[in-house]
Amino acid sequence: MKTSIELNEELVKEALRLTNIQTEQELINFALAELIRNRKKRNLLELSGQIQFSTDYDYKALRENRNVSD
Template sequence: MRTNIVIDENLIKEALKLSGLKTKKEVVNLALKEFVENRKRKNLLELKGKIKFDVDYDYKKMRESK
């Protein structure tokens, strides 16, 4: 999808330098990908302490059945 946006030029230059990427498009795509991955990870952390595990679950036995 083609989109025109105004981006802080200093931020782009720094991102290009840090990432080693060659184009602004690559930097923006990487930034969006990392943003999405980080948000998904954060959402998983919100589940901490909310999931009840079966104390009798035997993961070793499940491995043997394969």
């Protein structure tokens, strides 16, 4: 996708220096990927404490039952 945007030159210089990325296009793609990764991780962290686990859940028994049918 070709887009024309005006970027903060100081931010671009600093980001290029910190990442050792050579081009602004690579930098923007990297920044977008990082944004997406961080948001997904944050969304997972927001689930913390909202999932209720059964205290009598026996994953070992479940594994044993699964292998019997193979």
